[in-house]
Each structure stands twice: as C-alpha cells, then as structure tokens.
Amino acid sequence: MEKKYWVPALEKANDVLQLVSEQPSKLKLIDLSKQLGINKSSMFSLLNTMEALEWVVREPESTYSLGSKLGFIGNAFFKQFSLIDRFRKEAAITKHTIQETIQLAKLEQRDVLYLAKEEMPSPVRLSSEPGMKLPAHVTALGKAMLASLAESDFEALFPEEALLPELTPFTIKTRSELKAQLAAARAEGFAFDLQEAVMGFCCVAAPIRDAQGRTIAAISCSMFQHEWEAKRELAQREICALAAKLSQDAVQVNS
Amino acid sequence: MEKKYWVPALEKANDVLQLVSEQPSKLKLIDLSKQLGINKSSMFSLLNTMEALEWVVREPESTYSLGSKLGFIGNAFFKQFSLIDRFRKEAAITKHTIQETIQLAKLEQRDVLYLAKEEMPSPVRLSSEPGMKLPAHVTALGKAMLASLAESDFEALFPEEALLPELTPFTIKTRSELKAQLAAARAEGFAFDLQEAVMGFCCVAAPIRDAQGRTIAAISCSMFQHEWEAKRELAQREICALAAKLSQDAVQVNS
DNA sequence: AACCTAGGTTTATTATAATAAACCACGATG
DNA sequence: CATCGTGGTTTATTATAATAAACCTAGGTT
Numbered sequence: 001m002e003k004k005y006w007v008p009a010l011e012k013a014n015d016v017l018q019l020v021s022e023q024p025s026k027l028k029l030i031d032l033s034k035q036l037g038i039n040k041s042s043m044f045s046l047l048n049t050m051e052a053l054e055w056v057v058r059e060p061e062s063t064y065s066l067g068s069k070l071g072f073i074g075n076a077f078f079k080q081f082s083l084i085d086r087f088r089k090e091a092a093i094t095k096h097t098i099q100e101t102i103q104l105a106k107l108e109q110r111d112v113l114y115l116a117k118e119e120m121p122s123p124v125r126l127s128s129e130p131g132m133k134l135p136a137h138v139t140a141l142g143k144a145m146l147a148s149l150a151e152s153d154f155e156a157l158f159p160e161e162a163l164l165p166e167l168t169p170f171t172i173k174t175r176s177e178l179k180a181q182l183a184a185a186r187a188e189g190f191a192f193d194l195q196e197a198v199m200g201f202c203c204v205a206a207p208i209r210d211a212q213g214r215t216i217a218a219i220s221c222s223m224f225q226h227e228w229e230a231k232r233e234l235a236q237r238e239i240c241a242l243a244a245k246l247s248q249d250a251v252q253v254n255s
Numbered sequence: 256m257e258k259k260y261w262v263p264a265l266e267k268a269n270d271v272l273q274l275v276s277e278q279p280s281k282l283k284l285i286d287l288s289k290q291l292g293i294n295k296s297s298m299f300s301l302l303n304t305m306e307a308l309e310w311v312v313r314e315p316e317s318t319y320s321l322g323s324k325l326g327f328i329g330n331a332f333f334k335q336f337s338l339i340d341r342f343r344k345e346a347a348i349t350k351h352t353i354q355e356t357i358q359l360a361k362l363e364q365r366d367v368l369y370l371a372k373e374e375m376p377s378p379v380r381l382s383s384e385p386g387m388k389l390p391a392h393v394t395a396l397g398k399a400m401l402a403s404l405a406e407s408d409f410e411a412l413f414p415e416e417a418l419l420p421e422l423t424p425f426t427i428k429t430r431s432e433l434k435a436q437l438a439a440a441r442a443e444g445f446a447f448d449l450q451e452a453v454m455g456f457c458c459v460a461a462p463i464r465d466a467q468g469r470t471i472a473a474i475s476c477s478m479f480q481h482e483w484e485a486k487r488e489l490a491q492r493e494i495c496a497l498a499a500k501l502s503q504d505a506v507q508v509n510s
Numbered sequence: 511a512a513c514c515t516a517g518g519t520t521t522a523t524t525a526t527a528a529t530a531a532a533c534c535a536c537g538a539t540g
Numbered sequence: 541c542a543t544c545g546t547g548g549t550t551t552a553t554t555a556t557a558a559t560a561a562a563c564c565t566a567g568g569t570t
Binding site: 005006007009010011013014017018021022024044045046048049050053055065066067068069070071072073074075076077078079080088089092108113115129130131132133 | 260261262264265266268269272273276277279299300301303304305308310320321322323324325326327328329330331332333334335343344347363368370384385386387388
Binding site: 261262263264283284285295296299317 | 518520
C-alpha cells in the first residue's frame with residue numbers, strides 16, 4: 001500500500017473497525033492492541049476518539065462494538081441505490097418460490113459490490129454481505145454484468161491475458177475463457193457460476209437494465225451444488241423474471 | 256470536545272464523511288477543504304488515504320462519494336440487531352394498512368437511536384434515518400422506552416430537574432412533566448408525541464419486549480398533525496399489535 | 511499569444527500524534 | 541498477606557502528520 005500522502009491513523013482506525021465488526025462486544029483495548037500490533041497507548045487515544053465520534057461504543061465490560069455513526073454513514077451509502085428497496089420487496093417473494101438466497105450487486109471496476117441480500121434460513125450461510133466485494137470474473141453476478149460491457153470497456157478493465165485471481169479449481173483462468181463465457185451469457189441473457197467462487201456452490205445471475213438498456217446491476221440465486229441439477233431451471237426462470245421486473249423504470253445506480 | 260488523547264485525523268475524516276454523506280458526488284477536494292476549514296494539503300492526504308481504504312470513491316469528475324467499506328461496516332452495525340429483519344417484513348404490511356411511515360428504534364442513554372424505517376411514498380419525508388439519534392424525551396419512541404425503566408435507572412439518566420433540550424414549543428420542559436407522561440404511557444402501553452419533536456407531526460409508539468419482559472426497542476407511527484384526529488385510533492391499535500408480534504421471542508438488541 | 515486564476519500537487523517547516531517506558535490499580539496466586 | 545501479572549492510564553521522547561507556501565497545469569480572458 002502506498003506510503004506517501006498517507007494518514008496512518010485512518011488505516012489503524014480502519015483495522016480496528018474491521019476487527020470490531022467481525023467480533024462485536026468481544027474485544028477490549030488490549031486485544032485490539034495485540035491482534036493488530038498497534039501500541040496500546042496509540043490504541044488508547046484511538047479508541048478514545050472513536051468513542052467520542054460514536055464510531056464505536058464502549059460496553060459496560062469495556063469491550064467495544066460498532067457505534068451508531070457508522071450505522072448512519074452506512075445507511076447513507078446504501079441510500080444512493082434506490083434499487084435496493086425495490087429489490088428487497090420483490091426478492092422477498094421470489095426467494096420463497098425458489099427457496100434459496102437471492103443477492104443484488106453492482107459492478108465496480110473488476111469487482112462485484114454486494115448491495116443487498118434476501119436469504120432463506122439455512123444451516124450454512126454465504127459469507128457475502130452487503131458492502132463486500134468479490135472479483136467479478138468468479139461470480140455469476142459479475143459475468144452477467146461484464147457481458148454487457150462494450151468491447152473497448154472490457155479491454156480497458158482486462159488489458160492483457162492476465163492471470164486472474166483463482167478462488168477454486170473451477171475459477172476461470174484466462175481472459176479468453178472469460179470472453180467466451182461472456183459471449184454465451186450475452187446470448188442467453190443470464191450467467192452461471194459453477195463452484196467458481198466457493199466450492200460446493202452454484203449460481204445463476206441476470207442483469208438489471210435501466211430505461212436506456214444499460215446494465216446497472218445484477219441479481220443472483222445461489223444454491224448447493226447438489227441441488228443445482230434439480231433447481232437450476234426454476235432458479236434461472238425466476239431470476240430472469242425478477243430481473244425483468246426490476247429493470248422496469250430502474251433508476252441509475254449512483255455514479 | 257475533549258482535546259487530550261485525541262486523534263484529529265479521525266475527527267477530520269469524520270467531518271469529511273458527514274459532509275460527503277449529505278452531498279454525495281457533489282464535492283471536490285477544494286470544496287471539502289473550504290467548507291470544513293481544513294488545509295487543502297491535509298485534505299489531499301486525507302482523501303488519498305480514505306480512497307485507498309475505500310471509505311470514499313473518487314468519481315470521474317473528481318468529486319467524492321461514500322465508499323463500499325462504509326457500506327460494509329454499516330451493514331455489520333445493523334446486523335447486530337436481528338430484530339430489524341423481522342421488523343422490515345412485518346412493518347411492510349402494517350404500513351399499508353395505516354398508510355404512514357413506521358420506525359424502529361432503541362434507547363441509548365438519553366437518546367433514541369433509529370434502527371430501521373418503513374416509509375410510505377409521500378411528498379414530505381421525515382428526516383429521521385437509521386443510525387440517527389434524537390433526544391428520547393421529545394419522541395414517542397423514547398417515551399415508550401423510558402416508561403419501562405426502573406425508577407433508579409431513570410434517576411441515573413436524568414439526575415436533576417434539568418433543562419431538557421427543546422425542539423419545538425410543545426417539547427416537554429421539565430423532568431416532572433416527563434415523569435407524569437411516562438406514568439401514563441406505562442399504564443396505557445403506548446406513548447404519544449404531539450408536535451414535540453417536529454412541528455406539524457404526531458406519533459404513537461409502543462415498546463417491544465423480550466421473553467423476560469424487558470423493553471429492548473420500540474416502534475412508532477408518524478403522521479401529519481392534521482391527520483391525527485382521524486387516524487390516531489387505527490395507528491395506535493396497529494402499532495400495539497405490531498409491537499406485540501415483534502415481542503414474541505425477540506432476541507435482545509445488542510449490548 | 512500573453513496573462514491571469516483556480517484546483518491540485520509537491521516541498522519544507524512546525525506542531526503533534528505515535529511510541530516506549532514508566533506507572534498505577536486491582537485480582538489472582540501462593 | 542505479600543507478590544506477581546495484567547490491563548489500563550500517564551508521561552517523555554521521537555517520528556511524522558498537518559500546515560503554509562511554493563509550484564504546476566489547464567482553462568478562461570483580453
């Protein structure tokens with residue numbers, strides 16, 4: 001990470017927030033200090049400030065959890081995407097007919113950014129959460145969106161036959177393979193992910209388009225690999241239907 | 256604000272985030288620098304770091320908006336409150352029968368902290384957003400929750416016959432007046448706000464209780480003052496019904 | 511084209527945040 | 541009851557972030 005024009009206090013705060021968000025109400029000053037390798041007096045000032053700004057709250061047992069300010073800012077972040085509300089409402093219905101988790105995401109450079117999730121109660125839960133990112137080329141969501149990029153935009157994003165990050169043995173390895181799959185997705189109107197992001201999981205995804213036909217987001221349905229055979233067709237149909245519905249007078253997604 | 260054990264970089268970042276969240280994609284480096292009175296070179300480093308940490312994103316026109324990291328952290332904040340999901344689902348139904356905005360909040364010291372909002376489309380919208388705070392004593396939500404506090408806890412929160420912040424001419428002015436209203440709320444099972452927080456608006460609120468009967472949150476319905484007469488009874492009934500429903504096996508709200 | 515200005519970047523200096531170390535309070539342990 | 545160890549707080553020193561000022565570039569103006 002670049003070290004010039006850098007404000008280390010922010011990086012430290014960021015690390016603290018990350019850790020606290022993973023284990024709220026579990027960590028005390030000393031734990032944070034040790035786990036992050038930050039001097040405890042620095043941590044003291046840091047936590048003192050963060051508490052005053054309501055980025056964190058100090059619990060009675062002097063453990064820390066996230067503060068309301070971050071809830072507020074986070075809410076403002078998601079507010080930029082008016083699609084989300086409609087997604088929540090509609091997907092809540094669809095998820096019951098498919099009986100699987102449905103997600104909404106947008107493309108951000110070479111990554112998909114998860115915006116919302118409607119999940120079915122299940123013993124295993126996908127680790128993807130709103131606000132998280134994953135490389136676009138390993139997900140059905142990403143492929144659904146990359147598929148509608150203009151040739152030149154695609155070239156700009158993936159300049160050379162680069163080694164793409166691999167998350168499973170099934171992850172696409174080359175740009176040419178990706179291009180082939182995108183062509184297929186473009187033709188069919190939806191994209192797959194067959195254990196390419198997480199072993200044991202498959203997805204279908206379809207793009208959401210605005211009035212001008214530009215792709216602004218995508219939705220997906222994820223399921224166990226062993227359910228794929230049986231459910232695949234239903235999921236595909238439902239996801240396409242939902243995508244079509246959400247595409248109607250969809251407002252653009254930020255930027 | 257306390258100046259010892261202080262990390263000004265965080266305060267600056269906080270101000271930047273606040274401003275950017277209010278006007279996403281509007282402000283450039285120089286605007287932020289001027290409006291916040293922060294030296295532009297400091298702002299340069301600040302924004303550079305914040306961008307690298309994905310707290311903000313720099314748009315093509317070099318304006319700034321909130322970044323995905325904050326969405327992620329904010330999401331984690333709200334995840335602590337499992338009530339929220341159930342609220343969203345149930346309130347989405349109730350709001351249609353009342354045709355007014357419904358909100359969920361918890362008590363945090365002398366403030367109410369808004370957790371979620373289900374709103375009806377309307378020309379005017381309440382400014383309260385998830386993550387925001389308001390003094391408890393000016394809101395129906397706050398009174399509904401304060402009402403179930405033990406005498407000693409109440410005393411600890413409001414130690415003396417203090418001058419409470421007043422938001423409108425109708426805001427409660429003294430602790431004794433507040434106590435009287437809380438007694439009434441306790442007896443009835445719900446609380447009112449008659450233009451005490453925002454001129455022209457009235458609310459009903461009812462507490463949500465866990466299995467042990469402890470109040471953990473509250474829900475409210477807000478409406479124009481001129482609708483109050485006609486809708487008050489319906490709203491009151493629906494809010495109490497919804498509160499009762501959400502009280503069933505409610506998990507505690509954080510801390 | 512020469513001149514200005516405004517937004518942004520870089521550099522040099524100063525103020526201060528980050529650190530190590532000392533200190534304190536308290537609970538555990540023998 | 542004395543000792544030790546741990547988590548938190550304060551202090552003194554050092555490293556560095558924040559600033560002012562200089563600098564650069566691109567648009568606008570005459």
